[in-house]
Amino acid sequence: MSLSRRQRLRLVRGGVYAATIAALVLILLAVDWGALGGALFKWEIVKEQFPDILTNALRNTVIFTIFGFAGGLSLGLLLAIMRLSSVKPYRWFAATYIEVLRGIPLLVTLLILGFGIPIATGWQWPNPYIQGSVPLALVAGAYIAETVRAGIEAVPRGQMEAARSLGMSYTRAMTTIIIPQAFRIIVPPLTNEFVLLIKDTSLISVLGVTASTLDLARFGRNGVNDTANATPLVVAGFVYLALTIPLTQLAAWMERRSKAGRR
Amino acid sequence: MRRISRIAAPVLALGLILAACGDDSDSSTEDTTAAAEEGAVDVASLGLIAEGKLTVCTDAPYPPFEFQDETTKEWTGFDMDVVREIAGGIGSGLELAVTVQPFDGIWLAPKAGTCDMVASAMTITEERSANALFTDGYFDADQSLLVRAEDKDALTSLEALAGKTIAVQTGTTGETYAQDNATDSTLKSFDESAAMFLALESGDVDAILQDLPVNAERALKDDKTALTASFSTGEQYGFAVSQDNTALGDALNAGIAEIKVNGKYDEIYAKYFAK
Numbered sequence: 001m002s003l004s005r006r007q008r009l010r011l012v013r014g015g016v017y018a019a020t021i022a023a024l025v026l027i028l029l030a031v032d033w034g035a036l037g038g039a040l041f042k043w044e045i046v047k048e049q050f051p052d053i054l055t056n057a058l059r060n061t062v063i064f065t066i067f068g069f070a071g072g073l074s075l076g077l078l079l080a081i082m083r084l085s086s087v088k089p090y091r092w093f094a095a096t097y098i099e100v101l102r103g104i105p106l107l108v109t110l111l112i113l114g115f116g117i118p119i120a121t122g123w124q125w126p127n128p129y130i131q132g133s134v135p136l137a138l139v140a141g142a143y144i145a146e147t148v149r150a151g152i153e154a155v156p157r158g159q160m161e162a163a164r165s166l167g168m169s170y171t172r173a174m175t176t177i178i179i180p181q182a183f184r185i186i187v188p189p190l191t192n193e194f195v196l197l198i199k200d201t202s203l204i205s206v207l208g209v210t211a212s213t214l215d216l217a218r219f220g221r222n223g224v225n226d227t228a229n230a231t232p233l234v235v236a237g238f239v240y241l242a243l244t245i246p247l248t249q250l251a252a253w254m255e256r257r258s259k260a261g262r263r
Numbered sequence: 264m265r266r267i268s269r270i271a272a273p274v275l276a277l278g279l280i281l282a283a284c285g286d287d288s289d290s291s292t293e294d295t296t297a298a299a300e301e302g303a304v305d306v307a308s309l310g311l312i313a314e315g316k317l318t319v320c321t322d323a324p325y326p327p328f329e330f331q332d333e334t335t336k337e338w339t340g341f342d343m344d345v346v347r348e349i350a351g352g353i354g355s356g357l358e359l360a361v362t363v364q365p366f367d368g369i370w371l372a373p374k375a376g377t378c379d380m381v382a383s384a385m386t387i388t389e390e391r392s393a394n395a396l397f398t399d400g401y402f403d404a405d406q407s408l409l410v411r412a413e414d415k416d417a418l419t420s421l422e423a424l425a426g427k428t429i430a431v432q433t434g435t436t437g438e439t440y441a442q443d444n445a446t447d448s449t450l451k452s453f454d455e456s457a458a459m460f461l462a463l464e465s466g467d468v469d470a471i472l473q474d475l476p477v478n479a480e481r482a483l484k485d486d487k488t489a490l491t492a493s494f495s496t497g498e499q500y501g502f503a504v505s506q507d508n509t510a511l512g513d514a515l516n517a518g519i520a521e522i523k524v525n526g527k528y529d530e531i532y533a534k535y536f537a538k
Contacts, residue, residue, distance in 0.1 A: 118465035208451040
């Protein structure tokens with residue numbers, strides 16, 4: 001009557017599989033697929049979304065993401081180095097910047113920078129892409145700084161010591177020895193930041209969108225208004241996935257490759 | 264950068280707090296008259312999502328139509344007062360419960376079961392009527408232009424705004440009106456009126472085209488802005504219910520007719536729009 005440990009484990013595992021399959025079958029049977037398709041995936045409406053969703057909405061999302069990430073990465077690298085500097089004011093500045101920008105929701109930062117600065121100074125943003133990307137990059141920089149700092153600190157101390165003892169300057173050791181190794185370490189969390197950034201671009205529409213600057217999410221939401229059907233949102237969701245999944249796969253590949261290189 | 268896309272959550276949560284309702288004293292007298300005129304409304308047939316409550320979806324704050332009283336936290340404004348008055352006269356009196364959600368597609372909410380009806384300064388349109396059952400109109404929906412005070416004399420018409428940027432709210436009749444009539448201007452659409460007012464002040468847009476009472480309220484409170492034009496669209500605001508719920512639609516129509524006859528409508532109108 002008493003089962004061995006292995007038998008018990010097999011029994012439990014079998015139970016989990018059986019329950020999963022039963023749940024899937026139940027869902028398949030319970031859902032009214034016709035109604036679901038009509039509400040979420042109406043083919044005529046799907047076709048209407050193209051090519052605008054790619055030539056306009058996707059293009060804008062990609063522009064915001066690239067500006068945001070390029071700016072965020074440069075800023076993050078600078079802040080990380082300041083954060084680790086031996087000069088105290090640098091450290092103070094970087095720490096304060098990171099705390100503040102990371103602690104305020106992007107939506108609020110967007111409104112403050114996008115409208116508050118022009119209201120206070122009379123200066124105008126030159127164009128909507130810059131108006132949306134700059135706050136995005138400033139906030140991304142705060143997050144990326146912490147990621148980069150963690151990466152730099154994860155490089156064994158001996159690397160810096162060895163480089164310095166070979167006569168390299170601190171700057172040279174940092175740029176040629178430490179940072180390249182740190183970047184290998186932070187590829188996974190950096191990919192994470194990038195994917196989050198892609199999705200965060202959907203917040204920029206709070207600053208208002210013209211027909212030519214709308215992003216994927218706004219495009220989908222406008223589509224819901226025009227068609228009185230949720231299909232455009234579902235299509236927008238798939239386009240986001242078409243953007244993020246290849247990226248995460250690329251990052252996984254880079255990670256595998258860098259691991260292989262270290263062996 | 265992370266997890267903040269749901270910044271709207273606290274706002275929604277606030278809106279989900281059900282506003283309590285007063286007016287018990289008034290409704291008792293109306294009950295008897297309403298019941299005498301058309302037989303008591305069978306509350307059970309209205310398919311209410313919460314018993315004893317009329318749950319209303321609205322895009323708030325949108326003064327003077329829907330906003331929370333600063334001290335009592337009670338939902339107030341023209342729409343809210345009208346609905347509260349009508350709800351008090353249905354059956355033995357229903358309480359008003361408020362669910363806040365964005366205006367985008369709000370007319371679909373009763374069908375989705377989020378609420379019983381929509382009261383959100385919403386214009387009756389053919390497009391929306393295809394997916395929701397509208398009541399009779401209860402308010403004339405005129406559009407208007409709000410500009411910065413220094414542009415008061417220059418930007419007095421849509422023609423004057425050619426080549427300039429006009430702010431509209433996404434999914435509103437103001438947006439449709441602008442798309443049809445302001446073809447020489449750049450339209451910038453926003454999720455909410457607060458951002459539009461900021462955009463106007465910051466110089467990001469040159470005018471706001473939206474419902475007259477909302478712009479008028481702003482111009483009154485904020486002397487950096489001025490109301491320069493209004494356009495009659497011949498359209499009206501209506502409440503919306505699910506197309507399957509004709510019983511509630513009928514009850515609301517009876518209520519609108521009732522308060523127009525007994526003077527309550529004029530009383531509420533005077534409270535918010537009298538100059």
